Amino acid sequence: MTNALIEIRRVPLPGKEFILAEGVKKSLEATGKSGIVTATSASSHLQTRDVTTAITGLTLSEITEVETAVSNSPEGQARLMALEELCSKVTYQVLVILAASENISLDKAQYINRRYMKAKRGQSQLLIEALLQWRDKFEKKPMVTRPLASDLDIVRLTTPIETLEELAETISTINTNPDHKKNRDAVSELTVSGFQTNNRIIHRI
Known part of the structure; x- marks a missing residue:
């Protein structure tokens, strides 16, 4: 399944x-x-x-x-x-869920951060592998998905976030932490663009 x-x-x-x-x-x-x-x-x-x-x-x-x-x-x-x-x-x-989020409580989250990454043509599977390797460095691991039907090169990361401060700290770690440089470079080499949105959870069941 x-x-x-x-x-x-x-x-x-x-x-x-x-x-x-x-x-x-x-x-x-x-x-x-x-x-x-x-x-x-x-x-x-x-x-x-x-x-x-x-x-x-x-x-x-x-x-x-x-x-x-x-x-x-x-x-x-x-x-x-x-x-x-x-x-x-x-x-x-x-x-399609390639990796479910881990060590994150959706019940406590106030926000959902959605990242959209566009791989170079024909490189989406390599991008997925690079993101999964990078994901392993984080205690709170985002969900990795790809659309069943859409742009063939899009890969998505979705992360429940408790506070905006937590989001800012995570972004800073991703962008500046020297321990993540190898992963940053690998993902940058495989992508042509990316963007993110931050969304407030207003209802859950």
Whole structure:
């Protein structure tokens, strides 16, 4: 079995973010699955704020069951369409989990830090291996995923964070700690770009 999660990113219409967030919380609860809802806390000014649902604890087979259930449920479809009317954009991704997060308490986390790394063409598997090696140096280990369908060169790191101070310290370690130079250089050599967003957890079940 392959572990995976569903991520639904919704970009709210102007003035609709908080109304959308409340509807998204109820929609997650209606699935009967575990997961979280996040809202953008910090990102580039070139990016749009979003409300994102992550439905977790699934296998790919179970995701097929969820999708089938929605396609056979007029009530579920109506709920999703009502949310879509509050958005300028909605995207849906299935993320295959290559390594689950370790030694991190999601119950205590206030934020989710999402890093997107774009490998050089044809180098994504080497990038994954380099990230997994670097990940082993940290006590709190991020989740490593790749989209089931998307840009073939994207690899993602997702980390629950308790405080913004913790996030700043982690970023400083990644960027400046001399013990990590070999890993930094290896990842830099394999990537063409990367960016991150920080997202506040506003609901969890």
